[in-house]
Amino acid sequence: MPEQTINQLVGHLFRHESGKMAAVLTRIVGLQNLELAQDLVQDTLLKAIHTWKIKGIPENPSAWLYTVAKRKALDAIRQKKIHTEIESELAKAFQSEWTMAPAVQHLFFDHEIEDSQLRMMFACCHPAIPYESQLALTLKTLCGLSVSEIAHSFLTNEETITKRLYRAREKIREEKIDLELPSSQTLLSRLETVLHTLYLLFTEGYNSSHPDQLIRHDLCEEAMRLCLLLTKKSLTDLPNTRALMALMCFQASREDARLTSSGNIILLKHQDRRLWNQELIEKGNAYLNASADGDAFSEYHLEAAIAACHSRAESFEATDWRGMLRLYELLSSIKSDPFVEMNKAIVLGLAESPEKGLEALKGITGLENNSIYHAAMGDFHQQFNHTMEAKAYYMKAISLTKSKSEIELLQEKITSLT
Numbered sequence: 001m002p003e004q005t006i007n008q009l010v011g012h013l014f015r016h017e018s019g020k021m022a023a024v025l026t027r028i029v030g031l032q033n034l035e036l037a038q039d040l041v042q043d044t045l046l047k048a049i050h051t052w053k054i055k056g057i058p059e060n061p062s063a064w065l066y067t068v069a070k071r072k073a074l075d076a077i078r079q080k081k082i083h084t085e086i087e088s089e090l091a092k093a094f095q096s097e098w099t100m101a102p103a104v105q106h107l108f109f110d111h112e113i114e115d116s117q118l119r120m121m122f123a124c125c126h127p128a129i130p131y132e133s134q135l136a137l138t139l140k141t142l143c144g145l146s147v148s149e150i151a152h153s154f155l156t157n158e159e160t161i162t163k164r165l166y167r168a169r170e171k172i173r174e175e176k177i178d179l180e181l182p183s184s185q186t187l188l189s190r191l192e193t194v195l196h197t198l199y200l201l202f203t204e205g206y207n208s209s210h211p212d213q214l215i216r217h218d219l220c221e222e223a224m225r226l227c228l229l230l231t232k233k234s235l236t237d238l239p240n241t242r243a244l245m246a247l248m249c250f251q252a253s254r255e256d257a258r259l260t261s262s263g264n265i266i267l268l269k270h271q272d273r274r275l276w277n278q279e280l281i282e283k284g285n286a287y288l289n290a291s292a293d294g295d296a297f298s299e300y301h302l303e304a305a306i307a308a309c310h311s312r313a314e315s316f317e318a319t320d321w322r323g324m325l326r327l328y329e330l331l332s333s334i335k336s337d338p339f340v341e342m343n344k345a346i347v348l349g350l351a352e353s354p355e356k357g358l359e360a361l362k363g364i365t366g367l368e369n370n371s372i373y374h375a376a377m378g379d380f381h382q383q384f385n386h387t388m389e390a391k392a393y394y395m396k397a398i399s400l401t402k403s404k405s406e407i408e409l410l411q412e413k414i415t416s417l418t
Contacts (some may be wrong), residue, residue, distance in 0.1 A: 006052050009061060010045055017062055018045070018143045021069050022367035023116040026141075028073045031123055036076060044069040064115065075391070085166035117142060118229060124168070125190040128175045135205050136161050138197045143222060145204060152209035153200045155338075155366065184235055191236055195244050195300070198223045202248050206255075214265065215255055224248045225400045231287075236384040243291035243300035248282030250307035253277040265409045281311045302331040321351035338366035342373055354383045371401035375410060387417050 025037035044065055070207040124138040132154070139145045139153070151161045171177070205219025227245050230236040257275035258266055264265050288304050305329050313319040328344035341364045349357020360379040367373035378393030392416075394410045401407060 002216070003053060004055065006049060009057065010052075012048050013048075013061060013065060014045055015144060016222070018118060019144045019222070021066065021119040022126060022141055023067055024066070025073050026120060027116045028070070029076060029262055031120075031177055033295070034081065034169060034172060036172070039074075040069055040072045043072055112117050117226065117232070121194050121226070122187060122190050123177060125193040125197075126171075126177050128177065129171045129191075130164070133164040133171070134193050135197050135200065136164040137168040138194075139201060140165055143197070143201045143219070149204055149209055153204050157369070160372050187235055188238075191230075194230070195227075195240060198227050198249075199300070201226075202251070203344060206251055209402070211402040211404055214263070214403055215258060217255065220248070220252055220255070222328075224252065227396070237294035239291045240298045240300055242287045242371075243298060243304050246284045246287035246291060247300055247304040247307055249280045249287060249313055250304060253280035253284065253311065259405070261402065263405055265405050267409075268310070273315070276311065283313065284308065299331060299335045302327055303398065306331070319350075325351040338364055338370075338373075342367060342376060346376055349380060354380055358384075369400055371403075371406060371410075373396040373397075374400065375406075375413075378413065379411075381418065382413070391417055 019039045021044070022034075022037050025040050026034055029036055029040075047068060048061070048065060051414040052058070088307055097119070120142050121138060122303055124141065125134045129137065136150050136154075136240065139150050140147070145153075145156045147161050147165075151158045154161065202220055202223035205216040205221075205223060208214055208219070210216060224245070227241065227248060230241045231245055252277050254271065258269040260266060276391075284304070285308065288301075288308060291304070306324055309320055309324045309327070325344070325347050328347055332340050342361065345357050345360035345364065347357075348360050353390065358377075359371075360376060361380065364373070374393045374397035378390045378397065381390035381393060391414055394414050398407055398410050401410075
């Protein structure tokens with residue numbers, strides 16, 4: 001088997017399975033030994049690369065990983081004498097590294113993983129852990145984001161995120177936080193943090209900070225899968241959960257139209273709307289309608305409604321920009337976020353006048369080091385034929401992004417100016 005093929009497969013499995021594996025192993029070794037669980041995941045992936053080069057890729061690679069990871073967890077338990085009473089119970093579940101009995105496979109992949117992930121999500125959102133550390137810990141441990149990707153989501157630097165992760169782990173040790181599901185009342189108090197984490201995960205996938213991948217489909221799919229789990233539990237199937245699910249469906253419906261076959265960005269106004277996934281749009285509408293039950297009203301309701309406006313419009317020009325502006329004004333009143341203000345300014349320019357949009361954009365603070373903000377400034381100046389100003393903003397945007405797709409688009413805009 002070619003080494004490159006094996007490395008690609010392991011990389012794929014790491015992105016899709018590492019968070020689930022960490023959740024299952026943490027359930028075994030305890031949340032206080034979170035770093036041990038993460039080390040076991042890394043060791044298992046390294047063993048996969050070495051073993052598969054010699055013996056070939058097993059029939060069920062994911063099952064192989066879980067079996068080996070659990071065996072490593074059992075060895076760690078023996079060595080550290082952690083929860084020795086579960087040793088015999090776990091031993092029954094361990095089969096050959098190459099095959100797993102259907103009953104065991106069902107236990108690992110359906111019940112145990114979903115249950116462990118939900119437990120992990122709510123454990124990471126324990127009130128003893130600082131709020132932003134809760135988000136960072138969940139994104140790193142359960143969702144598999146790198147420190148740099150988390151820093152990008154929070155508009156901060158890697159050092160800050162590293163400190164937040166350290167504080168979170170220290171709190172887990174000090175408070176002896178476990179993975180037991182909290183009471184229904186406590187669970188509901190943590191749900192908003194869990195939803196915010198999934199929102200950030202989806203956002204990083206939808207507009208990735210990865211240099212070579214503008215869209216990380218794996219992250220979008222994982223965020224949607226975890227949110228779907230929440231909609232299937234009676235305690236967490238609430239209006240805000242459904243509204244977030246609606247937002248993800250609407251946004252994901254446009255993924256196939258956002259890039260050319262060679263990976264170049266296609267702006268919204270140039271997208272072929274026939275490529276938008278109508279099934280996902282219908283699901284988005286269904287979740288949005290279901291989110292209207294009760295008195296709850298959140299940022300996810302408004303963002304989903306904004307996304308629904310795009311999905312209903314037959315063309316860019318036919319979009320209800322004035323209706324969308326009203327939604328952004330409502331969103332701005334309940335969510336203090338520079339990205340919301342930036343999008344509101346852009347919509348203001350489309351709904352009323354470019355002059356008003358540019359003026360609003362100039363008044364935003366907090367996005368001085370964001371490439372999208374400077375690109376938007378360049379777009380407004382381009383409309384006024386302010387060639388030098390537009391070029392300067394596009395050049396600034398290029399200096400602030402590592403995305404090759406974004407850089408190519410910005411360079412095209414600069415070329416069009418001349």
